[in-house]
Amino acid sequence: MAALGSATVSAGKGERTAARIREVALDQFSRLGFERVTMSGIAEAAGLSQATLHYHFQDKDQLWRSAMLGLGAVIAEEERMLDAAQDASPLAQLRIAMRFFLRISWKHPALGRVVALEGMAGGERLAWLDEHVLGHRNRRLAALARAAIEAGVLKPFPPEMIVITLQAGAAGVINLAPLMRGTFGFDPDTAEGRAAHESLVLDALLSGFVKN
């Protein structure tokens, strides 16, 4: 049986390979969606036999959940950031959240991809993600948007729509990098590209919602 939850410094061999599997799995699941991904595909990319995956994870579903919890850790980090900024104005907090979202989205592009993929499909996996990874944070951002509207600093659109539009807009360039490369011959994932993108998101996308 695999040792679960031993988050100690010297992770045994088992935990190290499990982590590698999770990493590969997250990448593939987020790009392709659950059913496009095969256990043997993950195994190959991780340099393991497919049977090994079933030693560490009971089945494909469990592996998916386990991989998604990696994103949960990233989100939790963002939430701690927001906790630390609770004294700032709602708009300032939103700005901080967006900047952080960009940072983690470039570092963990799986985040936005998973949201897009499962958020469109609906179903059980989305419900699970909502409960274990995304829901709390999204509702928190919506509350910030609502507060900013009530304070008269954001244009009065439904806060849920604002939050989704901001995130979908910001993640678009990251998620759709393959499309951009193909259609425009333009690769946004470079140092300059990321810098331009950050400025675009903060100084055009977000600022469009701010009242003059």
Add this chain to the structure above:
Amino acid sequence: MAALGSATVSAGKGERTAARIREVALDQFSRLGFERVTMSGIAEAAGLSQATLHYHFQDKDQLWRSAMLGLGAVIAEEERMLDAAQDASPLAQLRIAMRFFLRISWKHPALGRVVALEGMAGGERLAWLDEHVLGHRNRRLAALARAAIEAGVLKPFPPEMIVITLQAGAAGVINLAPLMRGTFGFDPDTAEGRAAHESLVLDALLSGFVKN
């Protein structure tokens, strides 16, 4: 053999069922992605046997292509709109394009979903979509954005990023309706929701990119 391309008024029985199959297929493919969809699932939703699908379409790939060409027709319509507005300023044309994009996205939500799904995954299907459905139009919009920047009316970000951000932002609320319902208990797909969304896209999202 099925009669192909007989786009006459009185479509024979064959063409009518083929059209129904394409319709169901487009909906499912766009929500779930290629591999999540099964031939028998489409057959069931269309009230047909799965063998009938193979009578009308050689294989699953062909059915996918055929369904996607339905989106091609929608895009072509948009392009004719733009042709008719060629005398307007680049920014006015972008505005027209966005308004039209909203209209067709609510009417054919498959469009944005397919872009998101395949645009993230990359690969052969994306290349096919780029060539047969999306590429020309996206490059045209990017050219408009570039012209608007050169005319000094849009903020100077990479036009490819602007175009993708506008579309991803506008499509977000539509694509992610299932997520919004689950997370916020908020359904954007109502008469008021759509109206608020149109205003949000034109008066906040797009206007954020316009120079003051």
Add this chain to the structure above:
DNA sequence: ATCTTTTTTGATTATAAAATCAACAAAACT
């Protein structure tokens, strides 16, 4: 060094879905 436990694997089984096909039914044509 030997023994025990953990980890990995090749081979196999089970299962779900795509594709094929021969037979049947409906429409169109004369």
Add this chain to the structure above:
DNA sequence: AGTTTTGTTGATTTTATAATCAAAAAAGAT
């Protein structure tokens, strides 16, 4: 009405992949 063409189907085959398992290899304990 009879004939041909088009459209539809149930049953079958093929194929891809998830899941299992017994045996081997590696790691760790004594």
